[in-house]
Amino acid sequence: MLRPVEKGFNAGQKNWEVLIMKKTPLNDVHRELGAKLIDFGGWEMPVQYAGIIEEHETVREKCGIFDVSHMGEIRVKGPEALNNVQRLVANDVERLEEGQILYSPMCYPDGGIVDDLLVYKIKDDEYLLVVNASNTEKDWEWIKENSLDNVELENQSNEYGQLAVQGPEAKNIINKLSDIDLDSMKYYCFACGEVAGKEVILSRTGYTGELGYEIYLQKEDAVEVWNKIMEVGKEYGLAPIGLGARDTLRLEMKYCLYGNDISKDTHPLEAGIGWTVSLDKEDFIGKDALVKHEEEGYDRKLVGFKLLGRGIPRHGYKVEHEGEEIGEVTSGSFSPSLKENIGLAYVKKELAEIGQEIEIVIRKKAVKAEIVKTPFVKNNSFS
Protein backbone atom coordinates (compact mmCIF):
# COMPACT_ATOMS: atom_id res chain seq x y z
CA MET A 1 0.00 0.00 0.00
CA LEU A 2 2.96 2.27 0.36
CA ARG A 3 3.00 3.22 -3.25
CA PRO A 4 1.26 6.53 -3.68
CA VAL A 5 -0.96 5.97 -6.71
CA GLU A 6 -2.15 9.46 -7.37
CA LYS A 7 -0.78 12.91 -7.21
CA GLY A 8 -1.21 14.78 -3.99
CA PHE A 9 1.21 17.11 -2.30
CA ASN A 10 4.05 18.30 -4.45
CA ALA A 11 2.35 17.08 -7.60
CA GLY A 12 3.86 19.60 -9.92
CA GLN A 13 7.36 18.47 -9.16
CA LYS A 14 9.03 15.93 -11.39
CA ASN A 15 12.48 15.24 -10.14
CA TRP A 16 12.97 11.54 -10.67
CA GLU A 17 16.12 12.36 -12.57
CA VAL A 18 17.66 13.99 -9.53
CA LEU A 19 19.81 11.37 -7.92
CA ILE A 20 21.83 13.42 -5.51
CA MET A 21 19.67 15.73 -3.48
CA LYS A 22 20.83 19.11 -2.34
CA LYS A 23 20.91 19.67 1.40
CA THR A 24 20.26 22.81 3.41
CA PRO A 25 22.63 23.74 6.26
CA LEU A 26 19.98 22.39 8.67
CA ASN A 27 19.83 18.86 7.25
CA ASP A 28 21.43 17.24 10.33
CA VAL A 29 19.21 19.28 12.66
CA HIS A 30 16.10 17.93 10.91
CA ARG A 31 17.36 14.37 11.25
CA GLU A 32 18.02 14.85 14.95
CA LEU A 33 14.50 16.22 15.36
CA GLY A 34 13.12 13.06 13.78
CA ALA A 35 11.82 14.70 10.61
CA LYS A 36 10.65 12.67 7.66
CA LEU A 37 12.71 13.90 4.70
CA ILE A 38 11.56 13.99 1.07
CA ASP A 39 12.77 15.19 -2.31
CA PHE A 40 11.35 18.62 -3.01
CA GLY A 41 12.56 20.21 -6.22
CA GLY A 42 15.88 18.39 -5.91
CA TRP A 43 16.30 19.32 -2.25
CA GLU A 44 16.14 16.94 0.67
CA MET A 45 13.61 18.72 2.87
CA PRO A 46 11.59 17.90 6.01
CA VAL A 47 7.97 17.16 5.09
CA GLN A 48 6.90 16.64 8.70
CA TYR A 49 8.15 16.26 12.28
CA ALA A 50 5.30 15.59 14.74
CA GLY A 51 2.64 15.25 12.03
CA ILE A 52 1.12 17.61 9.49
CA ILE A 53 -2.15 18.32 11.32
CA GLU A 54 -0.48 19.01 14.66
CA GLU A 55 2.14 21.23 13.00
CA HIS A 56 -0.54 23.12 11.09
CA GLU A 57 -2.42 23.83 14.33
CA THR A 58 0.78 24.92 16.07
CA VAL A 59 1.32 27.63 13.45
CA ARG A 60 -2.30 28.84 13.60
CA GLU A 61 -2.39 28.90 17.41
CA LYS A 62 1.18 29.43 18.60
CA CYS A 63 4.22 29.58 16.36
CA GLY A 64 6.28 27.43 14.01
CA ILE A 65 9.80 27.57 12.60
CA PHE A 66 10.47 26.44 9.03
CA ASP A 67 13.71 25.81 7.19
CA VAL A 68 13.20 27.40 3.78
CA SER A 69 16.87 27.64 2.89
CA HIS A 70 16.12 26.00 -0.45
CA MET A 71 14.62 29.26 -1.75
CA GLY A 72 16.78 31.10 -4.31
CA GLU A 73 18.23 34.60 -4.00
CA ILE A 74 19.29 36.66 -6.99
CA ARG A 75 20.78 40.13 -6.59
CA VAL A 76 20.46 42.87 -9.20
CA LYS A 77 22.73 45.90 -8.87
CA GLY A 78 23.74 49.02 -10.74
CA PRO A 79 22.24 52.32 -11.93
CA GLU A 80 19.93 50.41 -14.28
CA ALA A 81 18.80 47.92 -11.61
CA LEU A 82 15.31 49.40 -11.30
CA ASN A 83 14.70 49.49 -15.05
CA ASN A 84 15.97 45.96 -15.31
CA VAL A 85 13.69 44.56 -12.62
CA GLN A 86 10.76 46.57 -14.00
CA ARG A 87 11.21 44.82 -17.35
CA LEU A 88 11.45 41.38 -15.75
CA VAL A 89 8.43 41.41 -13.44
CA ALA A 90 4.77 42.33 -13.90
CA ASN A 91 4.20 44.33 -10.72
CA ASP A 92 5.30 47.96 -10.39
CA VAL A 93 8.65 48.00 -8.61
CA GLU A 94 8.98 51.77 -8.97
CA ARG A 95 6.55 52.34 -6.12
CA LEU A 96 8.83 50.50 -3.65
CA GLU A 97 10.71 52.46 -1.02
CA GLU A 98 13.93 51.17 0.50
CA GLY A 99 13.02 48.48 3.00
CA GLN A 100 9.83 47.46 1.19
CA ILE A 101 8.95 44.24 -0.56
CA LEU A 102 6.72 43.44 -3.51
CA TYR A 103 5.18 40.15 -4.59
CA SER A 104 5.17 39.71 -8.35
CA PRO A 105 4.87 37.19 -11.14
CA MET A 106 7.66 37.12 -13.73
CA CYS A 107 6.15 36.32 -17.13
CA TYR A 108 7.08 34.96 -20.54
CA PRO A 109 6.18 37.06 -23.60
CA ASP A 110 2.94 35.02 -23.94
CA GLY A 111 1.89 35.93 -20.39
CA GLY A 112 2.66 32.47 -18.96
CA ILE A 113 4.47 32.54 -15.62
CA VAL A 114 8.22 31.90 -15.28
CA ASP A 115 7.96 32.15 -11.50
CA ASP A 116 6.34 34.13 -8.71
CA LEU A 117 8.81 35.95 -6.51
CA LEU A 118 9.49 38.62 -3.93
CA VAL A 119 11.36 41.80 -4.85
CA TYR A 120 13.28 43.47 -2.00
CA LYS A 121 14.40 47.04 -2.53
CA ILE A 122 17.76 47.20 -0.75
CA LYS A 123 18.78 50.57 -2.20
CA ASP A 124 17.93 52.73 -5.23
CA ASP A 125 20.40 50.74 -7.27
CA GLU A 126 20.09 47.34 -5.62
CA TYR A 127 17.31 44.75 -5.51
CA LEU A 128 17.11 41.22 -4.15
CA LEU A 129 14.82 38.72 -5.89
CA VAL A 130 13.69 35.72 -3.85
CA VAL A 131 12.55 32.88 -6.09
CA ASN A 132 11.13 29.37 -5.73
CA ALA A 133 13.68 26.65 -5.01
CA SER A 134 12.73 24.40 -7.90
CA ASN A 135 12.83 27.35 -10.31
CA THR A 136 16.12 28.89 -9.22
CA GLU A 137 18.25 27.59 -12.11
CA LYS A 138 15.55 28.34 -14.71
CA ASP A 139 15.00 31.83 -13.31
CA TRP A 140 18.72 32.55 -13.20
CA GLU A 141 19.08 31.63 -16.89
CA TRP A 142 15.95 33.62 -17.78
CA ILE A 143 17.12 36.69 -15.87
CA LYS A 144 20.60 36.55 -17.43
CA GLU A 145 19.14 36.25 -20.95
CA ASN A 146 16.66 39.07 -20.42
CA SER A 147 18.71 41.62 -18.54
CA LEU A 148 20.27 44.85 -19.72
CA ASP A 149 24.00 44.73 -20.41
CA ASN A 150 25.07 47.15 -17.73
CA VAL A 151 23.52 45.58 -14.65
CA GLU A 152 25.34 43.37 -12.23
CA LEU A 153 23.63 40.02 -11.55
CA GLU A 154 24.56 37.58 -8.85
CA ASN A 155 23.00 34.23 -7.99
CA GLN A 156 23.50 34.09 -4.22
CA SER A 157 21.28 31.08 -3.60
CA ASN A 158 24.15 29.00 -2.27
CA GLU A 159 25.26 31.67 0.19
CA TYR A 160 21.98 32.18 2.01
CA GLY A 161 20.05 30.16 4.50
CA GLN A 162 16.46 31.12 5.21
CA LEU A 163 14.21 30.51 8.21
CA ALA A 164 10.54 31.38 8.57
CA VAL A 165 9.01 32.03 11.98
CA GLN A 166 5.25 32.12 11.64
CA GLY A 167 2.34 32.33 14.04
CA PRO A 168 0.68 34.62 16.60
CA GLU A 169 3.71 34.37 18.94
CA ALA A 170 6.29 35.12 16.23
CA LYS A 171 6.81 38.73 17.26
CA ASN A 172 7.27 37.87 20.95
CA ILE A 173 9.90 35.29 20.06
CA ILE A 174 11.91 37.43 17.62
CA ASN A 175 11.72 40.38 20.03
CA LYS A 176 13.69 38.38 22.58
CA LEU A 177 16.52 37.80 20.10
CA SER A 178 16.73 41.09 18.25
CA ASP A 179 16.93 44.85 18.69
CA ILE A 180 15.16 45.46 15.41
CA ASP A 181 12.02 47.51 16.05
CA LEU A 182 9.28 45.05 15.21
CA ASP A 183 6.41 47.32 16.29
CA SER A 184 7.06 49.71 13.45
CA MET A 185 7.77 46.98 10.88
CA LYS A 186 4.75 46.71 8.61
CA TYR A 187 3.67 43.72 6.52
CA TYR A 188 5.91 43.35 3.45
CA CYS A 189 8.72 45.43 4.95
CA PHE A 190 12.21 44.36 6.00
CA ALA A 191 15.22 45.53 7.98
CA CYS A 192 18.88 44.59 8.10
CA GLY A 193 20.12 43.91 11.60
CA GLU A 194 20.94 41.20 14.07
CA VAL A 195 18.92 38.21 15.21
CA ALA A 196 20.58 35.98 17.81
CA GLY A 197 23.79 37.94 17.28
CA LYS A 198 24.05 37.27 13.55
CA GLU A 199 23.66 39.68 10.65
CA VAL A 200 20.37 38.99 8.86
CA ILE A 201 17.69 40.43 6.67
CA LEU A 202 14.51 40.25 8.74
CA SER A 203 11.41 40.40 6.60
CA ARG A 204 7.78 40.56 7.66
CA THR A 205 6.54 38.10 5.09
CA GLY A 206 5.37 34.51 4.98
CA TYR A 207 3.38 31.79 3.28
CA THR A 208 1.01 30.85 6.07
CA GLY A 209 -1.51 33.65 6.60
CA GLU A 210 -0.21 34.30 10.12
CA LEU A 211 1.83 37.09 11.64
CA GLY A 212 5.39 36.09 10.88
CA TYR A 213 8.88 36.75 9.67
CA GLU A 214 11.37 35.37 7.22
CA ILE A 215 15.05 35.56 8.12
CA TYR A 216 17.77 35.55 5.48
CA LEU A 217 21.18 34.75 6.89
CA GLN A 218 24.60 33.44 6.01
CA LYS A 219 24.44 29.70 5.48
CA GLU A 220 27.07 29.20 8.21
CA ASP A 221 24.86 30.93 10.79
CA ALA A 222 21.69 28.96 10.09
CA VAL A 223 22.12 26.21 12.71
CA GLU A 224 23.00 28.59 15.51
CA VAL A 225 20.12 30.97 14.82
CA TRP A 226 17.68 28.05 14.41
CA ASN A 227 18.77 26.62 17.77
CA LYS A 228 18.46 29.98 19.56
CA ILE A 229 14.97 30.52 18.19
CA MET A 230 13.99 26.99 19.21
CA GLU A 231 15.30 27.62 22.71
CA VAL A 232 13.63 30.99 23.20
CA GLY A 233 10.46 29.78 21.51
CA LYS A 234 9.96 26.86 23.86
CA GLU A 235 7.91 28.84 26.37
CA TYR A 236 5.68 30.10 23.55
CA GLY A 237 4.95 26.61 22.22
CA LEU A 238 7.18 26.97 19.15
CA ALA A 239 7.74 23.80 17.12
CA PRO A 240 9.52 22.92 13.86
CA ILE A 241 7.20 22.72 10.85
CA GLY A 242 7.69 20.75 7.63
CA LEU A 243 6.69 21.34 4.04
CA GLY A 244 3.51 19.29 4.51
CA ALA A 245 1.96 21.84 6.86
CA ARG A 246 3.46 24.68 4.84
CA ASP A 247 1.33 23.39 1.97
CA THR A 248 -1.94 23.09 3.94
CA LEU A 249 -1.36 26.52 5.53
CA ARG A 250 -0.82 28.24 2.20
CA LEU A 251 -3.75 26.39 0.59
CA GLU A 252 -6.15 27.73 3.24
CA MET A 253 -4.99 31.23 2.18
CA LYS A 254 -5.28 30.48 -1.56
CA TYR A 255 -1.61 31.40 -1.94
CA CYS A 256 -0.50 29.97 -5.28
CA LEU A 257 2.10 27.21 -5.45
CA TYR A 258 4.24 27.31 -8.57
CA GLY A 259 3.98 24.03 -10.47
CA ASN A 260 0.51 23.37 -9.05
CA ASP A 261 -1.69 26.45 -9.39
CA ILE A 262 0.49 28.56 -11.64
CA SER A 263 2.98 27.61 -14.34
CA LYS A 264 4.18 28.57 -17.82
CA ASP A 265 0.71 27.50 -19.02
CA THR A 266 -1.25 29.88 -16.81
CA HIS A 267 -1.26 33.66 -16.73
CA PRO A 268 -1.60 35.86 -13.64
CA LEU A 269 -5.04 37.24 -14.54
CA GLU A 270 -6.78 33.86 -14.67
CA ALA A 271 -4.82 32.78 -11.56
CA GLY A 272 -6.54 35.56 -9.62
CA ILE A 273 -3.35 37.50 -8.98
CA GLY A 274 -4.23 40.29 -11.39
CA TRP A 275 -3.61 42.74 -8.54
CA THR A 276 0.10 41.99 -8.95
CA VAL A 277 0.09 42.96 -12.62
CA SER A 278 0.64 46.61 -13.41
CA LEU A 279 -0.68 47.05 -16.93
CA ASP A 280 -0.14 50.80 -16.60
CA LYS A 281 3.60 50.58 -16.29
CA GLU A 282 5.71 51.32 -19.31
CA ASP A 283 6.86 47.94 -20.47
CA PHE A 284 7.58 44.49 -19.11
CA ILE A 285 7.95 41.04 -20.57
CA GLY A 286 4.47 39.64 -21.19
CA LYS A 287 2.69 42.99 -21.06
CA ASP A 288 1.25 42.85 -24.61
CA ALA A 289 -0.18 39.39 -24.05
CA LEU A 290 -1.68 40.34 -20.69
CA VAL A 291 -3.20 43.55 -22.07
CA LYS A 292 -4.81 41.41 -24.76
CA HIS A 293 -6.16 38.95 -22.17
CA GLU A 294 -7.52 41.86 -20.15
CA GLU A 295 -9.23 43.47 -23.14
CA GLU A 296 -10.50 40.38 -24.92
CA GLY A 297 -11.24 38.36 -21.81
CA TYR A 298 -10.11 34.85 -20.92
CA ASP A 299 -11.97 31.58 -20.47
CA ARG A 300 -11.11 30.32 -17.02
CA LYS A 301 -10.47 31.40 -13.46
CA LEU A 302 -8.77 29.90 -10.44
CA VAL A 303 -11.39 29.39 -7.72
CA GLY A 304 -11.52 27.88 -4.25
CA PHE A 305 -14.03 25.15 -3.49
CA LYS A 306 -15.20 22.95 -0.65
CA LEU A 307 -16.19 19.36 -1.16
CA LEU A 308 -19.78 18.65 -0.11
CA GLY A 309 -19.58 14.88 -0.63
CA ARG A 310 -16.96 12.43 0.62
CA GLY A 311 -13.40 12.49 -0.68
CA ILE A 312 -10.31 14.64 -0.96
CA PRO A 313 -9.62 16.69 -4.06
CA ARG A 314 -6.11 16.31 -5.51
CA HIS A 315 -3.99 17.97 -8.19
CA GLY A 316 -5.09 16.88 -11.66
CA TYR A 317 -8.63 15.72 -10.84
CA LYS A 318 -11.24 16.79 -13.40
CA VAL A 319 -13.97 19.29 -12.56
CA GLU A 320 -17.44 18.81 -14.06
CA HIS A 321 -20.75 20.63 -14.11
CA GLU A 322 -23.82 18.55 -14.91
CA GLY A 323 -21.60 15.88 -16.39
CA GLU A 324 -19.64 18.21 -18.66
CA GLU A 325 -15.95 18.82 -18.06
CA ILE A 326 -15.30 22.44 -17.05
CA GLY A 327 -11.84 22.41 -15.52
CA GLU A 328 -9.17 20.82 -13.39
CA VAL A 329 -8.10 20.79 -9.75
CA THR A 330 -4.66 22.35 -9.17
CA SER A 331 -4.34 21.87 -5.38
CA GLY A 332 -6.41 20.02 -2.83
CA SER A 333 -6.22 18.72 0.70
CA PHE A 334 -7.91 18.10 3.97
CA SER A 335 -8.01 21.48 5.69
CA PRO A 336 -6.80 21.06 9.27
CA SER A 337 -8.34 24.40 10.33
CA LEU A 338 -11.80 23.76 8.84
CA LYS A 339 -11.85 19.96 9.14
CA GLU A 340 -13.23 19.97 5.61
CA ASN A 341 -11.80 19.03 2.24
CA ILE A 342 -10.87 22.01 0.10
CA GLY A 343 -9.14 22.77 -3.16
CA LEU A 344 -8.28 25.18 -5.94
CA ALA A 345 -9.32 24.63 -9.54
CA TYR A 346 -9.39 26.37 -12.87
CA VAL A 347 -13.00 26.42 -14.06
CA LYS A 348 -14.83 28.04 -16.97
CA LYS A 349 -15.28 31.69 -16.15
CA GLU A 350 -19.08 31.68 -16.50
CA LEU A 351 -19.26 28.99 -13.79
CA ALA A 352 -16.71 30.59 -11.47
CA GLU A 353 -19.21 32.35 -9.19
CA ILE A 354 -19.25 31.88 -5.43
CA GLY A 355 -22.02 29.45 -4.49
CA GLN A 356 -21.85 27.63 -7.83
CA GLU A 357 -22.17 23.86 -7.44
CA ILE A 358 -19.61 21.82 -9.33
CA GLU A 359 -18.47 18.20 -9.25
CA ILE A 360 -14.97 16.87 -8.66
CA VAL A 361 -14.24 13.53 -10.32
CA ILE A 362 -12.59 11.30 -7.71
CA ARG A 363 -11.74 7.78 -8.88
CA LYS A 364 -14.38 7.99 -11.65
CA LYS A 365 -17.11 9.22 -9.31
CA ALA A 366 -18.47 12.76 -9.50
CA VAL A 367 -18.50 14.22 -6.00
CA LYS A 368 -20.43 17.43 -5.26
CA ALA A 369 -18.51 20.56 -4.38
CA GLU A 370 -19.26 24.26 -4.04
CA ILE A 371 -17.24 27.29 -5.04
CA VAL A 372 -16.57 29.37 -1.93
CA LYS A 373 -15.00 32.67 -0.93
CA THR A 374 -11.25 32.73 -0.43
CA PRO A 375 -9.15 32.81 1.63
CA PHE A 376 -10.80 29.78 3.19
CA VAL A 377 -9.60 30.93 6.62
CA LYS A 378 -9.11 34.49 7.93
CA ASN A 379 -5.73 35.96 7.00
CA ASN A 380 -3.93 37.19 10.13
CA SER A 381 -0.72 38.32 8.39
CA PHE A 382 -1.50 42.00 8.85
CA SER A 383 -2.49 41.95 12.53
Added chain:
Amino acid sequence: MSVPEGYYFTEEHEWIKVEGDVATVGVSEHAQHELGDVVFVELPELDEEYDQSEDFAVIESVKAVSDVYLPMGGKIVEVNEVLLDQPELINEEPYEGGWLAKIEISDESELDSLMDSVEYTAFLEEE
Protein backbone atom coordinates in the same frame (compact mmCIF):
# COMPACT_ATOMS: atom_id res chain seq x y z
CA MET B 1 7.88 -0.97 16.83
CA SER B 2 6.52 -4.37 17.85
CA VAL B 3 4.76 -6.64 15.39
CA PRO B 4 1.89 -8.62 16.97
CA GLU B 5 1.78 -12.40 16.69
CA GLY B 6 -0.96 -14.22 14.82
CA TYR B 7 -0.97 -11.68 11.99
CA TYR B 8 0.36 -12.26 8.47
CA PHE B 9 1.85 -9.52 6.33
CA THR B 10 2.44 -8.47 2.74
CA GLU B 11 5.50 -6.62 1.47
CA GLU B 12 3.21 -3.63 0.98
CA HIS B 13 2.50 -3.60 4.73
CA GLU B 14 -1.07 -4.91 4.81
CA TRP B 15 -1.94 -7.46 7.51
CA ILE B 16 -4.45 -10.29 7.67
CA LYS B 17 -5.65 -12.27 10.67
CA VAL B 18 -7.39 -15.52 9.86
CA GLU B 19 -10.06 -17.00 12.14
CA GLY B 20 -11.68 -20.03 10.50
CA ASP B 21 -13.14 -19.07 7.11
CA VAL B 22 -13.17 -15.38 7.88
CA ALA B 23 -10.19 -13.05 7.99
CA THR B 24 -9.75 -9.45 9.09
CA VAL B 25 -7.48 -7.12 7.10
CA GLY B 26 -5.79 -3.82 7.81
CA VAL B 27 -2.48 -1.98 7.46
CA SER B 28 0.53 -2.29 9.73
CA GLU B 29 1.99 0.08 12.29
CA HIS B 30 4.83 0.76 9.87
CA ALA B 31 2.34 1.65 7.12
CA GLN B 32 0.39 4.11 9.27
CA HIS B 33 3.63 5.70 10.41
CA GLU B 34 4.84 6.16 6.85
CA LEU B 35 1.46 7.52 5.71
CA GLY B 36 1.16 10.13 8.43
CA ASP B 37 -2.21 11.56 9.52
CA VAL B 38 -4.95 9.52 7.83
CA VAL B 39 -7.86 11.77 6.94
CA PHE B 40 -9.97 9.70 4.55
CA VAL B 41 -10.81 6.06 3.88
CA GLU B 42 -12.73 4.54 1.02
CA LEU B 43 -14.05 1.07 1.82
CA PRO B 44 -15.26 -1.70 -0.53
CA GLU B 45 -18.88 -2.73 -1.10
CA LEU B 46 -20.22 -5.76 0.75
CA ASP B 47 -20.26 -9.04 -1.21
CA GLU B 48 -17.70 -7.71 -3.66
CA GLU B 49 -15.09 -10.35 -4.57
CA TYR B 50 -11.40 -9.67 -5.01
CA ASP B 51 -8.34 -11.67 -6.00
CA GLN B 52 -5.23 -11.78 -3.89
CA SER B 53 -3.21 -8.53 -4.24
CA GLU B 54 -6.09 -6.69 -5.87
CA ASP B 55 -6.72 -3.15 -4.59
CA PHE B 56 -9.90 -3.06 -2.51
CA ALA B 57 -9.68 0.14 -0.45
CA VAL B 58 -8.08 3.58 -0.51
CA ILE B 59 -6.41 5.38 2.37
CA GLU B 60 -5.59 9.06 2.12
CA SER B 61 -3.28 10.95 4.42
CA VAL B 62 -2.94 14.72 4.27
CA LYS B 63 -0.33 14.45 1.55
CA ALA B 64 -0.87 11.18 -0.31
CA VAL B 65 -3.38 8.75 -1.75
CA SER B 66 -2.61 5.04 -1.37
CA ASP B 67 -4.31 1.93 -2.65
CA VAL B 68 -4.64 -0.97 -0.23
CA TYR B 69 -4.15 -4.49 -1.60
CA LEU B 70 -5.98 -7.52 -0.29
CA PRO B 71 -3.48 -9.98 1.25
CA MET B 72 -5.64 -13.00 0.27
CA GLY B 73 -8.48 -13.31 -2.24
CA GLY B 74 -12.03 -13.39 -0.94
CA LYS B 75 -15.49 -11.89 -0.59
CA ILE B 76 -16.12 -8.81 1.56
CA VAL B 77 -18.45 -9.71 4.43
CA GLU B 78 -18.01 -6.71 6.70
CA VAL B 79 -16.40 -3.26 6.53
CA ASN B 80 -15.29 -1.03 9.40
CA GLU B 81 -17.73 1.84 8.98
CA VAL B 82 -16.40 3.56 12.11
CA LEU B 83 -13.44 4.61 9.96
CA LEU B 84 -15.66 6.82 7.80
CA ASP B 85 -15.96 9.25 10.71
CA GLN B 86 -12.75 8.34 12.52
CA PRO B 87 -10.09 7.58 9.92
CA GLU B 88 -7.46 8.47 12.55
CA LEU B 89 -8.09 5.03 14.14
CA ILE B 90 -5.75 3.69 11.46
CA ASN B 91 -2.97 5.78 13.03
CA GLU B 92 -3.98 5.18 16.61
CA GLU B 93 -4.66 1.44 16.60
CA PRO B 94 -3.74 -0.09 13.25
CA TYR B 95 -4.08 -3.69 14.48
CA GLU B 96 -7.31 -3.18 16.46
CA GLY B 97 -9.87 -0.43 15.85
CA GLY B 98 -8.22 0.51 12.56
CA TRP B 99 -9.12 -2.70 10.72
CA LEU B 100 -10.55 -2.14 7.24
CA ALA B 101 -12.65 -5.15 6.24
CA LYS B 102 -13.48 -8.80 6.92
CA ILE B 103 -13.42 -11.31 4.11
CA GLU B 104 -14.48 -14.86 3.46
CA ILE B 105 -11.26 -16.43 2.20
CA SER B 106 -11.40 -18.21 -1.15
CA ASP B 107 -8.12 -20.12 -0.99
CA GLU B 108 -6.36 -20.89 2.28
CA SER B 109 -3.12 -21.81 0.56
CA GLU B 110 -2.56 -18.16 -0.32
CA LEU B 111 -1.52 -17.67 3.28
CA ASP B 112 1.76 -19.41 2.40
CA SER B 113 2.85 -16.45 0.30
CA LEU B 114 2.62 -14.06 3.27
CA MET B 115 5.10 -13.28 6.04
CA ASP B 116 4.40 -14.20 9.65
CA SER B 117 5.26 -11.70 12.40
CA VAL B 118 8.84 -12.96 12.76
CA GLU B 119 9.49 -12.77 9.03
CA TYR B 120 7.82 -9.36 8.81
CA THR B 121 9.94 -8.01 11.66
CA ALA B 122 13.06 -9.10 9.78
CA PHE B 123 11.65 -7.58 6.58
CA LEU B 124 11.15 -4.22 8.32
CA GLU B 125 14.70 -4.27 9.60
CA GLU B 126 16.02 -4.81 6.08
CA GLU B 127 13.95 -2.02 4.54
